[in-house]
Amino acid sequence: MTQSCVARVTAAYRRIAEADRPEVWITLRPEADVLAEATALDARLAAGEPLPLAGVLVAVKDNIDVAGLPTTAACPAFAYTPEADAPAVRRLLDAGAVVLGKTNLDQFATGLVGTRSPYGPVRNALRPEKISGGSSSGSAVAVALGIADIALGTDTAGSGRVPAALNGIVGIKPTLGLVPTTGVVPAARSYDAVTVFARTLTEAQRAVGVMTGPDDGDPRSRAWPDDVRLAAPSRPRIAVPREEDLAPLSDGGRAAFAAAVKQVEAAGATTAVVDVSPLLLAARLLYDGALVAERYAAVGEFIAGDPSAADPTVAGIILGAAGLPAHALAADQERLDRYRAMARRALSGYDALLLPTTTGHPDIAEVLADPVAVNSRLGTYTNFVNLLDMAAVAVPAGEADGSPFGVSVVTRAFEDQPALDIAALLTGEQAPEPLPGCGVDLAVFGAHLSGQPLNHQLTDSGARYAGEVTTTAAYRLTALGTTPPKPGLVRVGPGGGAPIGGERWTLSPAALGHFIAALPAPMSLGRVELAEGRWVLGFQCDPDSAAGGTDITEHGGWRAYLEAAGEAATG
Template identity: 85%
Template sequence: MTQSCAARVTAAYRRIAETDRPEVWILLRPEEEVLAEATALDARLAAGEPLPLAGVLLAVKDNIDVADLPTTAGCPSFAYHPDSSATAVRRLLDAGAVLLGKTNLDQFATGLVGTRSPYGPVRNALHPEKISGGSSSGSAVAVALGIVDIALGTDTAGSGRVPAALNGIVGIKPTLGLAPTTGVLPAARPYDAVTVFARTLTEAQTAMGVMMGPDKGDPRGRVWPDDVRLAAPARPRIAVPRDEDLAPLSPGGRAAFAAAVKQLEAAGATTAVVDVSPLLEAARLLYDGALVAERYAAVGDFIVDNPSAVDRTVARIIRAAARLPAHALAADQERLDRYRVFAYGLLSDYDALLLPTTTGHPDIAQVLADPVAINSRMGTYTNFVNLLDMAAVAVPAGEADGSPFGVSVITRAFEDQPAIDIAAVFTGEQAPHPLPDGGVGLAVFGAHLTGQPLNHQLTDSGARYAGEVATAASYRLTALGTTPPKPGLVRVAPAAGAAIAGERWILAPGALGRFLAALPAPLSLGRVELDDGSWVLGFQCDPHAAAGGTDITEHGGWRAYLEATGA
């Protein structure tokens, strides 16, 4: 970051004045207050304090708590003053992010249009006559206008994705429970997620990585499984919908989606057409079924007691849930279980599902004239994702009908990083580190190298390529008489050895365990010293077995040996 934190804050407030979008904010902090915090951050950086998000400008949707600032959820009469910040917010601030303020939203996070707020409809960043999308409307527009670097939203039906698509930015909707919802006002508690908007996938992923992690205050929190995949395959298999499943799109939208599919294929993906109509049926359960009772449980009593304080459309939706019998909710939850089995079965042969993020881009006037039907259409391709416990990444993918067009890469739970990797095809980025940020490094020197016959064992395990390496000059390499051919690496005295070229990969601990269990003799796993003095896990060979092979150390690596000998 070339600018100081203070200079970035000054530029942000100048941008706020230039854009003149007061409806974006429910509360904008005084510039002098934020500038003082930024100046203190600059001093901490100068003193050498590690702050991974130092100077990153942040906005927070106003159904997420920030200590000492009111939380309104888009309803002034509902406002309360939290003593502490939501866990996700606190983690970002602790990493050096600078908060500018709280953003507007569809009241009580009920809507996908961005017009259901007493603070005014949030106009689209690029087309002010059109909707911004909701409910995380203000957060998305603050990013799209270049005011902040990242903004937090929430997502139950698509609120962290639809606004991303309509404003031409990135939105990451993680697996439920990975980003804590402690300090977030519920909309539908079992299906709520904290999301991140950014202009780049790298910025969004970095922020999401800071927020994620167990939190004892979150009863629905989850942890990564030991065998989580840390990367998508180099040639991923992508499911795409049938033409009839794209009926809600305009001809321009269909053309834009077809172009997105071709872009994936050009990048090496294999695509196959599947029937996603059961997923679209599941999507309708969120509002048309008994699951809307979750929204009544969150704020229903307040709405009943304060009818004049609430947006009429929001009140009508939530009040109706009071009449739902408990057995209807139980029946719909059972239906969801069946839809979830279908969804995971559908994706068992694929790495991801690609869908349009939303169906079109209506004018604000159109939505105000028909607030329910248009809103329902906006969630056609998003509503089912949280209901069925899936992850999604929304990215820009060109234009349709003069507006930004976006697609979503949708995966099973905990497949967040493969979704990001596939979405990166559209943004041209490469993730600097995987989610989760960790894993175990593994050095390989032979048949598991990229392009070699056993490399698929790594990629099938979700291993992530982490670059070329070389050993310290204390090893010898031997060609073994195996099928397929592979070498053996043996440590020797420094004077008798040489540096051997290889690659470093990162695997989840469980994946590494399975890998080791299947490792054939005479290979074993042990510590290998690299030329920079560090030690990593790597393949080694039993010295007695290596003695029976052909010494190929002079070539400096397995690939060089194959090229030199034509083997």
């Protein structure tokens, strides 16, 4: 952080005044209160306290609790003032972030347009006559206008992705349950996710990384599994939709999507066309089927008690679910199970699915004239993701028809990091550091090095390259008579060897277990001392087996030895 926390807050409030977008906020905290927090943060930093998000300015969608600030869900009659922060918010604050205020939304998070609020429609950050997208409208615009560094949204049908696309920013929709929804007013509890908006993948990833982890208050919260993939392959296989699946797009939208496909191909990905119609059919269940009963379960009784307190469109959607029979819900849940199986088959063998994030960019007047039909079209490519328990990252991908155009990288549950890696191919950023905090470092010195014959065992398991390493001078390296050829690293004690070069990879605990179980003699895993002063797990060899090989320590590493041997063979 180059600026002090105080300077960042001062600049944010100056930007709020310049932007003059009062509809973005439902509750904006007094500048003096936020400056007092920033002053305390600067003092903690000066004292050496580690605060990974120090001074990061956050806007919070007003269906997520912030202690002491009203939670309205954009319905004044529903408002309450929580005593505790939602865990997602508390974890950001504990890392040094600062909350600026609560943002406007489609009431009760019901909508993808950003116009269904008594606090006024939230205008698009770049084209004010157009919608911002919802329901996390104010959060997305606060980031797009350069006020907040990050903003929290929620996403049931696409509310953490559609506003990102329409405002030219990044939106991360994590796997369901990774970020707990304790302290969030539910829309459809089984399919709700807390999301993050930011201007870059790296900023968004840092926030998601801080917020993940189970919480006792959310029975649906989940931890990273032991076999989580920590990286996408260097040449990922990406599924793309058929031409007929892109029919809802304009000519400009189809051209922008084709350009995004070419961009990932130029970056090293391979693509193949798949039939995504089962996913698009599943998407319709969220509003057109009995699953909408979850929305009545969330706030239906409140609205039924005073329908005039709610937006008419929102009230119509939620109250319309009151009479749905239980057997209809059970039947649609069974249909959803079948769609999940179809999706698994359709995407088998692929690392991700690339889709347009939404179908177009309506004017505010167009939405007000036909609020339901226009809203439904916007969720064409987003509604299915939570229903099918998938993760998604929405990123900008140029323009279409004069408005920002965005695409989404969709992956299986818990493959959030591969989604980020593939999304980075589109933003041009260096892939963010891995989200899961459960990786184990492994040092390799021979056939598992990048470009060597066994490296695929690491990449196939989702391991992540973490850089080159060098041992202390306590090791010797021996060429073994194995197939494929590989060396053995042996510790001989300080001063008895030489520094040996290798690589560090980070892999999941389950992947490490597979390595240990399948490790052939004479190899073993043990602690290796690195020149930087720390010890990591690494491939080693027992001294007896090494004694029967050829000592190649003088080369300082396996690659150098192979190069010298090749030169000798051709010389």
